[in-house]
Amino acid sequence: MSFMYDEAIDGPLPAVDRTELAAALRTAAPGLELLTEREDLRPFECDGLAAYRTVPLIVALPSTVDEVRAVLTVAAARGVPVVARGAGTGLSGGAMPLEKGILLVMAKFNRILDIDAEAGIARVQPGVRNLAISQAAAPHGLYYAPDPSSQIACSIGGNVAENAGGVHCLKYGLTVHNILKVDMLTIEGELITLGSDALDSPGFDLLALFTGSEGMLGVIVEVTVKLLPKPRSVKVLMASFDDVALAGGAVAKIIGAGVIPGGLEMMDNLAIRAAEDFIHADYPVDAEAILLCELDGAHDDVEEDAERVGALLRESGACELRVARDESERQRFWAGRKNAFPxxxxxxxxxxxxDGTIPRRELPRVLQGIAALSEEYGLKVANVFHAGDGNMHPLIxxxxxxxxxxxxxEALGGRILELCVEVGGxxxxEHGVGREKINQMCxxxxxxxxxxxxxxxxxxxPSGLLNPGKNIPTLHRCAEFGAMHVHGGHLPFPELERF
Structure with missing residues (x-):
């Protein structure tokens, strides 16, 4: 017996009248802000993966839990799908709306509710920006570790939905490793708490299951995150290589030596030149690749690890090795990496x-494979990725x-992801599946x-109304994979026809 969200609703959805639905929502929640005019709806037609666009039927911008509950209960009663959206910075089409659905925008849930410095936790609403948590915790000598490149704009609710990482996830983990509790509403409007303020809770680990579920299981209304003490000492090394494969090999040597850097990032020449021209981070523009290695912790430990890592980088073929002289230069090194995408x-x-992930030992092989695919398809690829944990971000x-x-x-991107799977990745x-990678799920x-x-x-x-058509392909789609492809933003998914 199979459980398909496209089989959970018998036949196509009934026609939804925008005016009538808006009236029902306003009756259920008189203070709820709604957008119904096309010019107001258009800014919400996509997330950061702008190639796929759909104008939603209605945008709801709740400011209270009761308003969120009202939207969900009205939608459930009428069989209208709901897509939850945070800051819209996602890169897999996970927050892309549906033409016959409600887009539930959680931007007004933007308050930090409490910081408990002694316990090392913060209670925040899902619309709070990632960076804002660390800024609020800074006076207590604390910070929130996961730091996606979009941390200045992305929201914590979206981070939970996609299980976001960042440049420091190698040592400190992904979002799932840095949250304790999530309060969420089901499609029926029931409030459920997953996890607890303790380090563990009885029963199945539903918090881990929910993290990364891309809005398909419930709508987040509150998150309790872990806060960490700021490291006492931090040092960044930048190593230049005249061969990308050598840089990939150096990553495996560092980890194999038992050193776990706070961050270990890699960029190839195309990315280096673009970042240097934009940020002026003082990158070596003639290098084929650079590694940025950040070490943090107690002062003596950092100094010892820096010497070990420096020796390993030279043994691995680094043609130049630099250590950030002060905090200003450290920030400049990281600014180039974090601004690589723009x-x-x-x-x-x-x-x-x-956004693919591979075993670290396969870095040289996959980088060579990407180069060959780039030539085959006649498109340049800039490689920027979290080398320490094998999370690659090739930019086509x-x-x-x-x-x-x-x-x-799109075809080249699919081949790169399939190469990642081929090598055991x-x-x-961290970007999620959304609409973008649903073929490769097969x-x-x-x-x-x-x-x-x-x-x-x-x-x-059970009704399949939360973010349908994302993350999980139907078995029918997988059977047809190869004949059905995503082209030009048009998504020929049979499971989405009713929406």
Missing amino acids: AVGRISPDYYCM LFDANQPGEMDRA SITG VQFKHDEIEYFHAVKAAFD
Whole structure:
């Protein structure tokens, strides 16, 4: 027996009248802000993966839990799908709305409710920006560790939905490792708490299951995060290489030596040049690759590890090794890496950001494979990634105004993800599956595994109304994979026809 969200509703949804639905929502929640005019709806037609666009039927902007509950109960009663959205910075189409659905925007849930410095925790609403948590905790000598490149804008609710990471996730973990508790509403409006303020809670670990579920199981209304003491000492090394494969090999040597850096990031020449031109981080623009290695902790430990890592980098073929002289230069080194995506956007009309994860030992092989695929498809690829944990972000450069280039970029992206699976990796590390990678889910997982995913979805959302068509492919889609492809933002998914 299979549990399919496209089989959970018999037949197509009834026609939804925007005016009538808006009236029902206002009756259920008189203070609820709604957007219904097309010019007001259009800014919400996509997330950070702008290639896929759909104007929603209605945008709801609740400011209280009761208003969120009202939206969900009205939607459930009428069979209207709901897509929850945070800051809209996601890169996999996970927050892309549905033409016949409600887009539930949680931007007004932007308050830090409490910081308990002694316990090392903070209670925050889902619309709070990632960076704002660390800024609020700074007077207590604390910070929130996960730091996606978009941390100045992305929201903690979206981080939980996608299980976001960042440049320091190698040592400090992903979002799932840095939260204690989530309060969420089911599609029926029931408030459920997953996890607890303690380090563990009885029963199944539903908090871990929920983290990374991309809005398919419930809507987040509050998150309790862990706060860590700021490291006493921090040092950043930048190593230059004249061969990308040598840089990849150095990563495995550092980890193999028992050193776990706070961050270990890699950029290839195309990314280096773009970032240097944009940020002026004093990067070596003639290098084929650079590694940024940050070490933190007690002063003596950092100094000892810096010497060990420096020796390993030289043994691995580094042609230049620099250590940040002060905090200003450390910040400048990281600014170049964290602004690599917008920097690449300055040198190409369009780019397609991928997100795959591989075993560290396979870095040289996969980098060589990406180079070969880049040549095969005739598109440049800039490589920027979290080298320490094997989370790669190849940026495929293309021009959507040139016939066929977007199709080639999508096809190249799919081949890169399939290469990641081939070497024992995954099609995503932190961006999620969303709409973007749903074909490659059919490569990553077997028939029975996908059935179990649908069973979990059905346990939380039996009517299949929360963010349908994302994350998990139907078995029919996987059977047809190869004949059905995503082209030019058009998504020929049979499971989405009713929406």
